[in-house]
Amino acid sequence: MNISGKTTITGIFGYPIGHTLSPAMQNAAFEATGLDYCYVPFLVHPDGLENAVKAIRSMNIRGINITVPHKEKVLQFLDEISEEATFIGAVNTIVNMDGKLIGFNTDGRGFMKSLDESGISVKDKDILIIGAGGAARAAGYYLCMEARSLTLYGRTQSKVEKLAGDLTKVRNIVSTVNDISDIEHFHIIINATPLGLKSDDPLPFDVNRLSPGQTVCDLIYKETRLLKEASIKRCNVINGLGMLLWQGALAFELWTGKMPPIEVMRSVLEKSTHY
Numbered sequence: 001m002n003i004s005g006k007t008t009i010t011g012i013f014g015y016p017i018g019h020t021l022s023p024a025m026q027n028a029a030f031e032a033t034g035l036d037y038c039y040v041p042f043l044v045h046p047d048g049l050e051n052a053v054k055a056i057r058s059m060n061i062r063g064i065n066i067t068v069p070h071k072e073k074v075l076q077f078l079d080e081i082s083e084e085a086t087f088i089g090a091v092n093t094i095v096n097m098d099g100k101l102i103g104f105n106t107d108g109r110g111f112m113k114s115l116d117e118s119g120i121s122v123k124d125k126d127i128l129i130i131g132a133g134g135a136a137r138a139a140g141y142y143l144c145m146e147a148r149s150l151t152l153y154g155r156t157q158s159k160v161e162k163l164a165g166d167l168t169k170v171r172n173i174v175s176t177v178n179d180i181s182d183i184e185h186f187h188i189i190i191n192a193t194p195l196g197l198k199s200d201d202p203l204p205f206d207v208n209r210l211s212p213g214q215t216v217c218d219l220i221y222k223e224t225r226l227l228k229e230a231s232i233k234r235c236n237v238i239n240g241l242g243m244l245l246w247q248g249a250l251a252f253e254l255w256t257g258k259m260p261p262i263e264v265m266r267s268v269l270e271k272s273t274h275y
């Protein structure tokens with residue numbers, strides 16, 4: 001990579017940041033498209049977030065991804081928030097439009113693109129989301145526009161009810177359940193909890209009730225035990241790698257106005273996660 005005085009800067013704010021795969025993915029994409037851009041990881045302590053956002057303007061940074069723990073707190077420091085990011089209450093991508101900072105959330109659309117490229121349609125499907133955090137909210141926002149029904153389940157009932165209430169305003173097809181023993185009734189089941197990140201985590205539900213043809217998604221981007229077990233049951237399985245890829249691809253498009261080189265980005269992620 002050739003960095004000169006004319007190179008356009010993009011990057012990511014997070015705390016911690018050492019684990020991020022985005023710099024490798026985005027820099028490979030810039031290189032493959034011949035764009036004079038680079039992507040830099042910034043370790044931004046929560047106490048320094050406001051100043052870091054101001055620096056996007058003062059240092060003429062074109063765009064920034066936002067990751068844990070700043071996705072919600074960053075909204076108050078931006079000039080404009082897109083419709084989906086307003087609903088989700090979280091921003092993962094900032095675009096600097098001549099000093100005006102606009103916040104977007106590409107996670108939900110990224111998830112939808114990952115379903116789409118796997119040939120999974122959500123139209124008229126009965127869908128279950130396990131978890132009621134930011135990722136569930138981002139995916140739920142788009143899912144409830146097309147699904148036949150959307151059911152939410154999580155360990156903190158107040159958060160599940162709050163998310164269901166908000167999603168119902170998008171489309172009135174959302175309900176909550178207190179247990180998920182009837183997993184066989186759903187066409188698509190989505191794990192939007194971190195359960196499965198550690199090898200000794202329990203499974204989020206009883207996989208013995210799965211049947212062939214159901215779709216099981218895990219937003220975690222490594223191959224989890226849930227997905228291995230669901231594969232054995234001959235379910236369609238989708239991991240979180242596609243969501244990670246597409247949220248980054250959509251950010252690339254917002255910053256550059258160009259189509260991202262998807263296969264280059266996918267290949268970098270696959271190598272980094274040893275798929």
Ligand code: NAP
Binds near residue numbers: 134
């Ligand atoms: P979050 O906002 O912290 O929400 C996590 C959700 O999982 C909450 O509902 C939480 O319940 C629940 N949860 C946490 N630990 C649990 C446990 N041990 N048992 C049962 N439920 C548990 O996190 P998030 O941002 O939504 O992320 C959720 C998952 O999606 C993470 O694994 C993350 O890595 C993944 N993700 C992937 C992508 C991607 O691009 N592939 C993007 C974003 C997120 P409480 O509210 O009760 O704590």
